[in-house]
Structure formats: C-alpha cells, structure tokens
Amino acid sequence: MSAQNASSSLVLQAKGLSHRFPGGVAAVNGVDLEIREGEVVGLVGESGSGKTTLGKLLLHIIPPDTGRVAFEGQDLAELSPRERRRTRSRMQMIYQTAAASLNPGLTVGQHLEETVRLHRPEDAHRADALVDETLTAFRLNGKRALHPSQLSGGEQRRVVVARSLLPRPSLLVADEPTAGLDASVKADVIDLLRNARGGRTAFLFISHELDVVRYVADRVLVMYRGRIVECMPAAALDPRDTEVDHHPYTERLLSAAFKATRRVESPMIRPTEDLFKAGCSYRAACHRTEPDDPSWSRCSQHTPDLIPLRAGHRVSCHVVAPSPTEAS
Amino acid sequence: MSDPILFTRDLWVRVHDPNGGGSPIAVVRGANIELQRGATTCLVGESGSGKTVLMRALLGISGARPGVTAGTAWARPDGSEFPVPLVGPRKRWRGRALPSLRPGWAGYVFQHPSHSLDPLLRVGDQVGASVTIAHSGLTPAAVKRRVLHWLETVHLPNPEAVAQLFPHELSGGMAQRVAIAIALATEPDLLVADEPTTGLDWSVRRDIVDLLGELCRARGMSLLLISHDFQVVEHIADQLYVMFRGELVEDGPRRAFFEPGPGSHPYTRELQARSRALEEGSSPPRLHLAEQPTSSGAGCVYAHRCPWIREPSPERSALGERCRSVRPPDFRPSSDHRVRCIAVGEPT
Amino acid sequence: MTLSSLWTQRHRQDQMGPVSVFGFGVLIGLVGLRIAAMFVDSSPRLGLQDEQLLPAMAGPSWDHLLGTDQLGRDLLLRMVDAVEAFFLPGLFACLVAALIAVPTGAIAGYWEGSKGAAVLRGLLTMISAWPRLVLVVVVVAIFTGSVRDPAAWAEVRLYLLGGLVGLSYIPQLGGAVSERVQHFRREQFVEAARAHGLSDRRILLWHILWANCRHLVLRHTCTLFGAFILVETSLSYLGDYGVPPPRPSWGNILAGVRHSVVHSRSLMASSDSWSPAGLWGGVEQAIQHGGLLGVLAPTIAIAVSIAGVLALAEHYARRDRP
Ligand SMILES: Nc1ncnc2c1ncn2[C@@H]1O[C@H](COP(=O)(O)OP(=O)(O)OP(=O)(O)O)[C@@H](O)[C@H]1O
Ligand code: SF4
Ligand code: SF4
Ligand SMILES: [Mg+2]
Numbered sequence: 001m002s003a004q005n006a007s008s009s010l011v012l013q014a015k016g017l018s019h020r021f022p023g024g025v026a027a028v029n030g031v032d033l034e035i036r037e038g039e040v041v042g043l044v045g046e047s048g049s050g051k052t053t054l055g056k057l058l059l060h061i062i063p064p065d066t067g068r069v070a071f072e073g074q075d076l077a078e079l080s081p082r083e084r085r086r087t088r089s090r091m092q093m094i095y096q097t098a099a100a101s102l103n104p105g106l107t108v109g110q111h112l113e114e115t116v117r118l119h120r121p122e123d124a125h126r127a128d129a130l131v132d133e134t135l136t137a138f139r140l141n142g143k144r145a146l147h148p149s150q151l152s153g154g155e156q157r158r159v160v161v162a163r164s165l166l167p168r169p170s171l172l173v174a175d176e177p178t179a180g181l182d183a184s185v186k187a188d189v190i191d192l193l194r195n196a197r198g199g200r201t202a203f204l205f206i207s208h209e210l211d212v213v214r215y216v217a218d219r220v221l222v223m224y225r226g227r228i229v230e231c232m233p234a235a236a237l238d239p240r241d242t243e244v245d246h247h248p249y250t251e252r253l254l255s256a257a258f259k260a261t262r263r264v265e266s267p268m269i270r271p272t273e274d275l276f277k278a279g280c281s282y283r284a285a286c287h288r289t290e291p292d293d294p295s296w297s298r299c300s301q302h303t304p305d306l307i308p309l310r311a312g313h314r315v316s317c318h319v320v321a322p323s324p325t326e327a328s
Numbered sequence: 329m330s331d332p333i334l335f336t337r338d339l340w341v342r343v344h345d346p347n348g349g350g351s352p353i354a355v356v357r358g359a360n361i362e363l364q365r366g367a368t369t370c371l372v373g374e375s376g377s378g379k380t381v382l383m384r385a386l387l388g389i390s391g392a393r394p395g396v397t398a399g400t401a402w403a404r405p406d407g408s409e410f411p412v413p414l415v416g417p418r419k420r421w422r423g424r425a426l427p428s429l430r431p432g433w434a435g436y437v438f439q440h441p442s443h444s445l446d447p448l449l450r451v452g453d454q455v456g457a458s459v460t461i462a463h464s465g466l467t468p469a470a471v472k473r474r475v476l477h478w479l480e481t482v483h484l485p486n487p488e489a490v491a492q493l494f495p496h497e498l499s500g501g502m503a504q505r506v507a508i509a510i511a512l513a514t515e516p517d518l519l520v521a522d523e524p525t526t527g528l529d530w531s532v533r534r535d536i537v538d539l540l541g542e543l544c545r546a547r548g549m550s551l552l553l554i555s556h557d558f559q560v561v562e563h564i565a566d567q568l569y570v571m572f573r574g575e576l577v578e579d580g581p582r583r584a585f586f587e588p589g590p591g592s593h594p595y596t597r598e599l600q601a602r603s604r605a606l607e608e609g610s611s612p613p614r615l616h617l618a619e620q621p622t623s624s625g626a627g628c629v630y631a632h633r634c635p636w637i638r639e640p641s642p643e644r645s646a647l648g649e650r651c652r653s654v655r656p657p658d659f660r661p662s663s664d665h666r667v668r669c670i671a672v673g674e675p676t
Numbered sequence: 677m678t679l680s681s682l683w684t685q686r687h688r689q690d691q692m693g694p695v696s697v698f699g700f701g702v703l704i705g706l707v708g709l710r711i712a713a714m715f716v717d718s719s720p721r722l723g724l725q726d727e728q729l730l731p732a733m734a735g736p737s738w739d740h741l742l743g744t745d746q747l748g749r750d751l752l753l754r755m756v757d758a759v760e761a762f763f764l765p766g767l768f769a770c771l772v773a774a775l776i777a778v779p780t781g782a783i784a785g786y787w788e789g790s791k792g793a794a795v796l797r798g799l800l801t802m803i804s805a806w807p808r809l810v811l812v813v814v815v816v817a818i819f820t821g822s823v824r825d826p827a828a829w830a831e832v833r834l835y836l837l838g839g840l841v842g843l844s845y846i847p848q849l850g851g852a853v854s855e856r857v858q859h860f861r862r863e864q865f866v867e868a869a870r871a872h873g874l875s876d877r878r879i880l881l882w883h884i885l886w887a888n889c890r891h892l893v894l895r896h897t898c899t900l901f902g903a904f905i906l907v908e909t910s911l912s913y914l915g916d917y918g919v920p921p922p923r924p925s926w927g928n929i930l931a932g933v934r935h936s937v938v939h940s941r942s943l944m945a946s947s948d949s950w951s952p953a954g955l956w957g958g959v960e961q962a963i964q965h966g967g968l969l970g971v972l973a974p975t976i977a978i979a980v981s982i983a984g985v986l987a988l989a990e991h992y993a994r995r996d997r998p
Contacts, residue, residue, distance in 0.1 A: 047528060085873050085874075088872065089873055093871045095864060095871075103865045103887050114882070119873060154375040167873070184374060184598060184599060184602055208528065208529045211609070214609055215609045252531050259607075
C-alpha cells in the first residue's frame with residue numbers, strides 16, 4: 001500500500017517475455033515488468049488474456065519463448081535446474097484452483113511438513129510444532145489429518161496460501177487467491193497474504209475483482225490478449241472516478257461495476273484480420289474507434305506503446321495516449 | 329399474496345462425518361425456504377455453509393445423495409403441488425407413486441461452465457439435448473431452430489457458428505452463456521444458478537447478471553442465485569436468505585438488507601461490513617476467530633464468532649451464556665423478515 | 677462442490693466393510709499358520725517309523741481333530757505345515773513383481789516421451805505377449821530335469837516357481853503403475869509441486885508413487901499372491917513340479933486322498949438320502965470312514981485363502997483413488 005521509494009531493491013525484472021502454446025495464439029506477447037521488494041502488483045484482465053501464463057513465465061515454471069527474467073539479479077534461464085529449485089524457496093506461486101494444486105493422496109499435515117523440511121531445514125527439528133503453529137495461524141486447527149477433498153473451498157485455499165508462505169518467499173505470484181470465497185473468508189485470506197513476512201514479500205496479485213485489487217495492490221497492470229495495455233497506481237482503479245483516463249478496455253471493465261456511473265457498451269466483436277500480427281489487439285471490441293474513423297488505420301497497423309499519461313500511469317492506446325511523435 | 333414455486337418445510341440434510349465420527353453431521357439444519365414465482369431469490373453464506381448441498385437436495389439432483397434427510401419440499405411449477413423427491417430420482421414417495429414433475433421444470437447453471445458442459449460434444453448438440461427434454465419428437469430441423477433461438481436469447485454473437493464449436497473453444501463468458509442457454513432450453517419455470525460469475529471478469533459478470541435478470545423479467549421465470557458476491561446480490565435480489573453453518577439465520581426482502589432498518593443478524597452485518605470495506609478499500613473489521621465452533625449443535629450456530637456477545641459488559645456475557653445453550657428463536661421485525669438471533673429479538 | 681463431493685467420495689472409503697474384515701482375517705490367519713508351521717513338525721513324514729501308527733483315513737478324534745490321511749498321518753498337522761509351501765515363495769513372487777514392475781512402470785510413465793521409457797514400454801509389451809504360464813511350467817520342468825535329486829532341491833524349486841510367477845505378472849503391474857503415473861503426472865498438483873521447489877525424484881517417489889499408487893500396488897500384489905497359491909497347489913496336486921511328497925502341500929494332500937471322494941460318495945449314496953436324518957448319517961459315515969475331511973479340508977483351505985487374499989485386493993481397490 002505504501003509508496004515504494006525507488007531505492008528499494010528490485011526483486012524481479014522481466015524483459016520482452018513472450019510465450020506461445022503449441023498450436024495456439026501468443027498467450028503472452030512482449031511483456032516488460034519490474035517488481036520491487038515488498039511491492040504488491042495487481043494484474044487484471046479478461047479470462048484467457050494470459051495472466052496465469054505470465055505469472056508462470058516470471059517464475060520460470062514455463063520457460064519463455066523469448067525474453068529474460070532476472071530474479072534478485074540472477075537470470076533464471078542461466079541457473080541449473082538444481083539451483084533454480086533452490087531459488088524456488090524464495091519465489092512461490094499460488095495456483096488458481098486450490099483443489100487441483102494439492103495432492104489428493106496426502107494430508108494437510110503432510111503437505112506442510114514437506115514444505116518445512118524442504119525450505120526451512122533450520123526449523124526441521126521442530127517441524128511438528130511449526131506445522132501446528134501454521135495451522136493455528138491459518139485457522140486450520142484440527143484439519144491436519146484431513147485430505148484435501150475433505151476441506152471446504154475456503155479451507156483448501158488457506159492450505160495453499162499457508163504452504164506458499166511457509167518458505168517466507170520474497171516473491172509470491174498469487175493467481176486469483178480469493179476467487180470463489182465469500183466476503184468474510186476473502187478478507188481473511190487477503191489479510192494473511194498482506195501480513196506475510198511483515199510486508200516484505202512482493203506479490204503479483206492476479207484477480208478479476210477490481211475492488212480487491214485496488215485494496216491490496218500498490219500498482220495495477222491491465223492485460224489484454226497477452227499484452228500489458230495499462231499500468232497505473234492502484235488508486236486510479238476506481239469505477240466512480242470518471243476524471244482519470246484509461247485504456248478503452250479498462251474503461252469497459254470499470255464501467256461494468258454495479259456502482260459505476262456510466263456503462264460503456266462495447267460493440268459486438270468486429271471481424272478483423274489476424275489480431276496478433278500488427279495493430280492494437282483490442283481493436284475488435286474497442287469503443288474508441290470505428291473502422292471509418294481517421295484513427296482506425298493507425299489502430300489496425302501499429303501496435304501502440306505504453307505511453308506515460310501521468311506519473312506512474314502509462315497506457316497503450318493511440319487515441320487515449322498518443323505517442324509524442326504521432327501527436328506532432 | 330404468497331405464491332411460491334418451491335418451498336421446503338424443516339429440511340434437514342446430514343452427511344457422514346468426514347472426521348470419521350460415527351454419527352452423521354447436519355449440513356443443512358431445518359431449512360424453510362420459499363421461492364416466490366417470478367422473483368429472484370439469493371442465497372448467500374460462507375463457503376462450506378451448505379448452500380450447494382441445500383440446492384442439490386431440494387432439487388433432487390443425482391450425485392448428491394445425502395446420508396439422511398428429513399423434512400419435505402414441494403414444487404408448484406403451475407399452481408398444483410408436487411412433492412420434490414429429496415434424495416435423487418425416486419419412483420415412490422411416502423408410499424405413493426410420485427406425480428412426476430415435468431422433466432426440465434428446473435434448470436441449473438453451475439459455478440464453473442465446465443461443470444455443465446460436456447467437453448466432447450458440440451455446443452449445438454448440447455443445447456439440442458436440452459431442447460428434446462422439453463419437447464420430445466421434434467424434427468432435427470425444428471430442434472436446430474430452437475437451438476439457434478436459445479443461443480440468440482443469451483446474446484451470443486453469430487449463433488450458427490457458436491453451435492458448431494466445442495466447449496474448449498469458448499471463452500469463459502461465452503461458455504457461461506452457453507451453460508445458461510442449455511439450462512433455458514428445457515424451458516424451466518425455475519432457474520438455479522450456483523455462483524455463475526465466479527472467475528469471470530467484471531464486464532462479463534455484469535453481462536451475465538444482466539442477462540439473468542432480463543430473462544427472468546421477460547419469461548416470468550423464477551431465479552435462485554447462490555452467490556458470495558454481495559455486489560451481485562445487491563444488484564439483483566428480490567429476496568435474500570443468509571446461511572451460516574447449515575442454518576438459515578436470516579431471510580427477508582431486499583429492503584430489509586440494503587436499507588437501514590431494525591436489526592439484521594450479526595453474521596449478515598459481518599458479511600456486509602466486510603464486503604463494503606473491500607469495495608471502499610478500507611481495512612475490513614477483524615473477525616473473532618479464536619474460538620472453535622462446538623459440534624454439539626446446541627445454541628446459536630454463530631456463537632463462536634458473534635461479536636455481540638464478546639463485548640465486555642455483564643449483560644452481554646449473560647446473553648452469551650444463553651446463546652451458547654439455547655437455539656435462538658425466530659424473531660420477526662416485520663411480517664416478511666425473519667432473524668434467528670436472541671439479541672435482535674430483545675434489544676438491550 | 678466441496679460438501680457434495682464429500683459424501684460421494686468419503687462415504688465409500690475408510691470404513692472397514694465385511695469384505696475388508698474377511699480379507700484381513702484371512703491374512704492374519706495365514707500369518708498365524710505360517711508361524712505355527714515353524715513349530716509344527718508333521719514328521720514322521722512317511723508315517724511309517726511311528727510306533728503308534730494310526731489307522732489310515734481315520735475320522736476326527738480329540739487327538740487328531742481332522743483325522744488322518746491315507747498313510748495314517750495327522751491331517752491337521754499336515755495342513756498347517758503345508759502353509760510353508762506357498763507362503764514365503766508367494767511373498768517372494770510379490771517382491772520380484774513389485775521390485776521390477778514398480779520402477780519400470782514409474783519410469784515409463786513419468787518420462788513418458790523419453791527413449792528409455794519407450795524401451796521399457798517395449799519390454800513390458802514383449803513380456804506380456806509370451807504365453808507366460810506355459811513358460812513357468814517349462815522352466816520348472818527343465819530345472820527339475822537337470823538336477824539329480826529333485827526332492828533335495830524342492831525348496832529352491834518353490835522359490836524358482838515364485839520368481840517365475842512374479843516375473844510373469846510384471847506386465848500387468850508395470851502397465852497399471854505406468855498408466856497411473858502417467859495420469860497423475862499431468863495433474864496440476866505435480867506442476868504446483870515442481871513450482872514449489874520439489875525435485876522430480878521426490879515428486880515421483882512421494883507425491884505420485886507413495887501417496888497415490890501404493891493401494892494400486894498392494895491390490896495387485898494381493899491378486900498375485902492369490903494366483904501363486906493357485907499355481908502352487910495345482911502343480912502339487914498334479915504331481916511332478918510342485919511340492920514333492922512327503923512334504924505336505926494343500927495340493928498333494930488333496931491328491932493323496934483323491935480316491936476317498938469316490939468312497940465317501942458311495943457311503944453317502946448307500947444311506948437313505950431321502951430323509952434328513954438318513955442323509956446326515958451318510959455324511960457322518962463319510963467323515964468317519966470315507967475320509968471326507970481329507971478332501972474338504974484342503975479344498976476349503978485353498979478356496980478360503982484365495983478368496984481372502986482377493987478380498988484384501990478388493991479392500992485396497994476401494995481405497996485406491998482413481
Ligand atoms: N497448456 C496450454 N496449452 C495451450 N494453450 C493454453 C494452455 N494454457 C493456457 N493456454 C491458452 O493461453 C491463453 C492465456 O491463458 P491464461 O491461462 O494465461 O489466461 P488467464 O488470463 O489466466 O485467464 P483466466 O482469467 O481465465 O484464468 C488462453 O488463450 C489459453 O487458452
Ligand atoms: S489503439 Fe485504437 S483500438 Fe486500440 S484501444 Fe486505442 S483506440 Fe482502441
Ligand atoms: S443469538 Fe447470540 S450468538 Fe447468535 S447471533 Fe444472536 S447474539 Fe450472536
Ligand atoms: Mg488464470
């Protein structure tokens with residue numbers, strides 16, 4: 001939440017990350033990203049826009065097709081598999097589906113004990129007590145001997161969060177950690193995350209819930225079809241604030257809040273040629289331009305860059321944020 | 329005045345204790361629900377509080393076979409009453425042959441579209457299968473016409489093309505619309521949607537919620553919406569039920585929840601306060617989580633967490649004693665509003 | 677979802693049904709008998725040196741609960757002693773199968789696309805294409821033919837038989853393990869475990885094999901043990917390649933008292949079988965003088981043991997998460 005001073009060290013630096021699944025479209029397409037110590041970066045975007053894939057690229061769970069990731073100054077691609085496994089204690093991921101990321105054949109206790117033995121060898125002698133402490137902290141007392149299928153959705157989620165926080169990571173990619181939780185439990189999971197390591201863990205917080213993201217994050221990235229189309233301070237993500245300019249996709253997202261003052265109707269998807277070759281990937285659904293507008297030729301031929309609108313706020317749109325060269 | 333399409337009387341659902349205890353545990357305790365015709369009823373509550381179990385039991389969806397049930401549920405799709413077979417499809421009920429409900433009188437939309445869609449069938453065929461439930465003996469051409477009609481009804485662009493797709497080729501929002509089209513194709517009188525917007529982005533969430541509301545208005549259909557999302561509920565609900573650990577602790581019309589009034593159940597307040605806090609970006613109020621719920625089932629289901637009986641005053645701790653030992657009676661602030669809480673009934 | 681999956685999933689598991697109780701009962705019984713067999717000596721094995729030679733085919737008495745066999749040896753003692761013939765060799769069969777099939781299947785399943793896996797898979801298919809049981813008998817026959825004194829080598833021959841039966845079961849167990857590992861390898865929790873920092877070795881050994889395949893392996897080894905009991909007793913019954921008399925095996929006990937079946941049947945038939953009392957008299961006569969128990973005891977022992985072991989297999993099959 002607090003403003004980060006530029007001096008605090010970079011935890012992660014990614015440049016030009018792209019990934020294409022075999023036979024599919026580019027799930028992530030030229031993403032640059034820097035995360036500082038203790039910073040919470042929100043990542044929003046429609047379903048299938050590549051948020052999860054980006055998170056996995058950052059942690060080198062999927063190796064990127066192009067681009068590099070440096071974690072604490074070390075290029076992850078250059079590490080041997082063994083060294084990379086070591087670094088994993090400092091970078092963790094919470095998967096989107098909690099139920100599927102727990103082993104159905106192991107109990108809650110076995111999951112956590114394993115983590116302690118693996119990532120906190122110095123505490124291995126009191127592994128048992130540490131697991132009990134963790135279970136208490138995550139309100140999972142009495143669930144130690146249960147299998148994941150015997151837990152409710154909220155409990156499964158808390159186990160996953162507990163497991164990823166136990167190694168005290170410096171970077172945590174949390175993929176929709178609050179999806180499908182009721183308001184009470186949701187706030188609870190968020191608290192647990194925010195208090196991790198006394199606020200020194202940096203997060204990539206992926207979520208659909210804009211209000212949660214605004215509450216949790218310092219900075220928000222908006223992703224659309226594999227690209228970061230907007231980068232802004234979390235406070236700018238306010239449905240009721242119509243002063244701030246946004247990327248047309250963000251505008252549509254915000255206007256869909258039930259509290260929003262106006263609703264942006266997006267046109268029915270226009271048929272366009274290959275959206276992934278050149279031009280703005282949002283042009284098929286953009287309400288800021290029309291095929292007969294003068295701006296359309298630029299939108300359909302040039303991929304817009306992220307252009308600063310204000311301090312800490314960059315947008316990639318030819319109309320909302322024309323680049324200085326274009327404007328002249 | 330009351331014209332429910334489905335109602336239950338003291339419905340209990342018990343399952344075997346997952347911890348290996350001998351006696352079954354109650355996951356739904358004495359639910360009395362009335363779904364009014366043409367209205368939108370929302371069921372909110374903690375994850376694991378038994379919402380899905382209640383919904384499945386009262387619609388007799390196979391696969392959800394409770395260990396023991398008690399109580400009754402009646403459906404009135406067209407004014408005459410039918411007992412709902414509570415434990416899956418059954419031929420007889422209390423010794424009588426069941427007057428069977430029209431197949432497809434209720435439609436379901438599940439939390440995740442993948443739960444309602446078959447990955448191996450084209451969208452068109454899946455909607456077609458639902459169409460033939462409502463109308464058997466249609467010609468293939470007539471089925472196809474209706475399939476396209478339903479795909480159009482849920483505002484899918486280019487229904488002809490969508491009908492040819494497989495579920496994995498759909499985006500999340502499209503898949504959920506197809507799931508709704510499948511549910512609608514049986515021409516249900518009641519649509520049940522179990523967290524239909526979880527995991528979808530806000531713009532799709534809004535579209536789906538608006539679509540559900542519009543369908544209910546246009547077709548006079550009743551909607552039971554199970555949701556965690558107070559924003560959705562506030563937007564769409566006519567009637568609300570709040571569930572906590574298997575018990576319906578409060579129900580009432582929309583105004584009882586979203587306008588200031590005589591008291592709400594402490595759990596409802598907790599939910600509201602916390603979702604409002606998230607919305608406004610302030611720190612949510614802390615929960616009292618130290619105490620574990622008792623398993624005995626005596627007393628108020630919320631007593632282990634209720635902030636009211638934790639305030640340091642003698643009256644409040646005296647109240648706490650009672651909360652932990654007596655099952656709170658229902659209190660009715662108005663004729664259509666019910667709260668199961670001792671403190672709301674006897675303001676101090 | 678969670679609560680509803682709860683009763684569908686947990687309901688079936690973890691409760692000891694009658695099948696499990698029967699299975700474990702038989703297992704405990706077999707272990708008990710095997711231990712007893714260490715202390716029991718059913719010699720004089722030929723029954724000839726004994727001073728107080730018993731009458732052959734005697735009915736049950738307090739001293740000899742099951743009576744005697746065709747050579748006047750105590751049937752109960754021989755029945756107990758016979759457990760030695762299949763118990764350890766059977767376990768040996770299971771051990772051979774598990775030690776070879778589990779690693780093979782696991783590697784073939786986990787590194788699915790690799791060359792080594794392809795080779796292993798090819799081997800499994802090749803073994804499974806051979807007429808395995810015939811081979812078992814042929815190898816045992818060759819062994820018997822090549823040693824000078826088969827009776828002295830009987831013990832080795834039993835273990836050889838166990839090893840061969842175990843080997844012949846490898847394709848089945850290896851295939852099942854490899855299929856299971858392949859299935860779990862694609863599950864998200866495996867990726868999550870890798871992202872969590874676990875090594876492939878640990879994921880394979882602990883997360884996949886131990887947590888999710890052990891019931892499968894136990895189930896198959898139980899089936900194999902049952903199969904071995906059947907093979908051993910059948911070969912012993914047939915004669916040449918099983919347990920050589922005078923050493924007892926349920927199979928050769930049955931073979932020895934074979935003719936008494938006919939005898940008991942004629943005893944029963946000669947009685948007035950139309951009245952219940954008459955029928956019972958016939959049965960009693962068959963037991964006392966026809967050696968009916970000599971037939972029934974090994975038959976029931978074989979049937980109950982195999983059924984019990986298979987019940988145990990069923991017990992593990994139920995616990996095995998798909
Ligand atoms: N294993 C895979 N193989 C092929 N395509 C994939 C795979 N995983 C993801 N994709 C595709 O990559 C794109 C981005 O997927 P990703 O899961 O990153 O989206 P997301 O933004 O996380 O979506 P959601 O909000 O639904 O979780 C999608 O088009 C998806 O279909
Ligand atoms: S660049 Fe053009 S198409 Fe893309 S968002 Fe901006 S106005 Fe819309
Ligand atoms: S009955 Fe008592 S414990 Fe329950 S909600 Fe009311 S005040 Fe709280
Ligand atoms: Mg995702």
